[in-house]
Amino acid sequence: GAVVSQHPSRVICKSGTSVKIECRSLDFQATTMFWYRQFPKKSLMLMATSNEGSKATYEQGVEKDKFLINHASLTLSTLTVTSAHPEDSSFYICSASPPGGSYEQYFGPGTRLTVT
């Protein structure tokens, strides 16, 4: 199967700082990647769709100025949490689908963000 990586796997930052999370497709090119958020013991909720070479599209209720997404290449999307607050603490997971038409999504290992 396809491989998606994320970095870092966990990060602790102070309130008010910004944190960047990287998502990479290692063995395929992805024009579209997806960012999800998961609270403890909860399901995954889609935050935004990252589009290579164009602006991301955000789901309703997700602040685009707080969660900046950049999809600068066909193998890399980044999510920057700006001016982080403790309520931004969560598990962030990205996904991508290899080209070929089946739309099967593969997920990265996730990044656990803790804001103190």
Next chain:
Amino acid sequence: GIQVEQSPPDLILQEGANSTLRCNFSDSVNNLQWFHQNPWGQLINLFYIPSGTKQNGRLSATTVATERYSLLYISSSQTTDSGVYFCAVEQGGSEKLVFGKGTKLTVNP
């Protein structure tokens, strides 16, 4: 939007037992996937199954698209099967997945 309901929410088994997890969805879908989330949070692809039946070792899945449900069967369960099992669906060609709330499986030795 589409609703995805999984049952049961929690399941506790003894090692060696069989189980069936269910996923109901409220509208027609283009894509349905089953995942296992391990204790470290990694989502592992189990099946891509918008319709029909597939088997992979001790696991198998069936999706009856016309009746809007999918079943995941786990046979001869092992302690390593513990974790949360998610069903996720996509409709309309958007590639966006909508997840159910998951079934938390605990397999005791």
